[in-house]
Amino acid sequence: MSFFRKLCCGGAHNWSMTDRSGTTWRIFTLKELSTATNNFNYDNKLGEGGFGSVYWGQIWDGSQIAVKRLKVFTTTNEMAFAIEVEILGRVKHKNLLSLRGYCAEGQERLIVYDYMPNLSLLSHLHGQQSVEGLLNWKRRMNVAIGSAEGIEYLHHYATPHIIHRDIKASNVLLDSNFEAQVADFGFAKFIPDGVTHVTTRVKGTLGYLAPEYAMWGKVSESCDVYSFGILLLELISGKKPIEKIGPGRKRTIVEWAAPLVYQERLREMVDPKLEENFDEEELRKVVHVATLCAQNSPENRPTIREVVLLLKDDPNRKSTSDYDHQTDRVKLEAVKYNDELLEADDEDASHKQ
Numbered sequence: 001m002s003f004f005r006k007l008c009c010g011g012a013h014n015w016s017m018t019d020r021s022g023t024t025w026r027i028f029t030l031k032e033l034s035t036a037t038n039n040f041n042y043d044n045k046l047g048e049g050g051f052g053s054v055y056w057g058q059i060w061d062g063s064q065i066a067v068k069r070l071k072v073f074t075t076t077n078e079m080a081f082a083i084e085v086e087i088l089g090r091v092k093h094k095n096l097l098s099l100r101g102y103c104a105e106g107q108e109r110l111i112v113y114d115y116m117p118n119l120s121l122l123s124h125l126h127g128q129q130s131v132e133g134l135l136n137w138k139r140r141m142n143v144a145i146g147s148a149e150g151i152e153y154l155h156h157y158a159t160p161h162i163i164h165r166d167i168k169a170s171n172v173l174l175d176s177n178f179e180a181q182v183a184d185f186g187f188a189k190f191i192p193d194g195v196t197h198v199t200t201r202v203k204g205t206l207g208y209l210a211p212e213y214a215m216w217g218k219v220s221e222s223c224d225v226y227s228f229g230i231l232l233l234e235l236i237s238g239k240k241p242i243e244k245i246g247p248g249r250k251r252t253i254v255e256w257a258a259p260l261v262y263q264e265r266l267r268e269m270v271d272p273k274l275e276e277n278f279d280e281e282e283l284r285k286v287v288h289v290a291t292l293c294a295q296n297s298p299e300n301r302p303t304i305r306e307v308v309l310l311l312k313d314d315p316n317r318k319s320t321s322d323y324d325h326q327t328d329r330v331k332l333e334a335v336k337y338n339d340e341l342l343e344a345d346d347e348d349a350s351h352k353q
Contacts, residue, residue: 025089026101030108033057033067040069046119049170051080051186056115064115065100073107080186081109087185091158095150097173097183116181118174125169125238130273137278139178140235141311144286146180147172148308151228154188155221155304161191163219166204167227168241169234189219207241207252211296211335222298225307229293232286233257238271254294258332261291286311296333 036057037044046054052071058064070077081104088099088111100112118124121143124135135143147167154162164171165187173181187203202209202217210226212218230241233253245251260269266287270278289310295301302310 025099028101028103028110028112030103030105030110032059033103033110033112036065037067040067047170049184051077051184064117066113066115068111068113070109073109078109081111083188084111084185087162087188091153091162093150093153093157095146095180095182096153097181113183114175116173117176118178120170121172121174121180121235122169124174125234125271126240130238133273135178137274137282141279141282141286142178143172143174143180144232144235145308145311147182147231148228148304148311150180150182151224152304152308154182155224161221163189163191163221164224164227165189165219166208167224167231168205168208169231172231191221205241206337209335209337210298212298214335214337220298221304222301225293225301225304226295226298228304228307229290229295229301230254232290232293233269236271236283236286236290237269238273252334254332255334258334261287261332285313291332294332296335 034040036059037055038057040053040055044055044057046056046066048054052069055067055069056064057067070081081102085099085102088097092098097113097116100114102112103110118134119127119129121135123129124132129135151164151167154164162185164182164185166184167182171182171184173183175181202214204213204227206214208227208230210223213223213226230253233239234241237253237257239253239256241253242250243253243256257269260266266283267280269287270276270283289302289307292300292302292310293307
């Protein structure tokens, strides 16, 4: 974490810096952020995750910010904070959330971003914003492409390459124009050139986890592709990755979608909130891409670069021609998570309520 140490060693001085990507960010004082968020007032709270709470704020120049504040100071959380600052300080892309700055004073750890007025994809699919019907079909397709392009930058253009490890609806933020911004890099992993995968402790969100990662801790760029496939199914249908369907019973979105895909009943997959306002050809294309991404075997999944080309109907996508009109790869097989993972998911959900 040389980048992070370089920043933190001098203490929390109020200065700014332009990093290698050309992005200017600064170090904030705790007093500044406390003032900006009205002393981290509950009314300013935008949401909460494993790392801590996120607050809306406004700084002295009138610009709006989002401040993520560490909930509990532990070695694990400190590492997640350091990783996120490190990555955000390295990357610059229109579909990746930008770093405005951070604060590290005593045991306080805070990360500052631009405020996203349309909050997250999760809020529009399953939260309070879902009843407003703002996420029409065109916007959903734009979010799909934008999210994929953000992940493509991490996998193919960042140096070293980066695996996000937690692609999900709550980590896709939406700006004032409903452009996607992939966020939350606390679980991310750097992958040096020539390394195909690493084995690590499982992090992320059940329902989005690739089988090889959930079961054996084997993580690669293909795990992000699997998670993106689940995100596409969620974006189309408005269904959660895992839903309770009765006492002690859960069903994944893949289990729900598999028979509909197999029987080509694709119209039945579309979110009822869209009220039949969608493009049938685009639906067929996106279901095809989602199915390819959500294959149980990582060898059968496309790269995220191929996904972007497929979603954009790029006429030069020679490398993706193998994925067109394939009938042997369109079947979906549900991941069978073990009881330990399901119980951990229940505990995590109860902590977030």
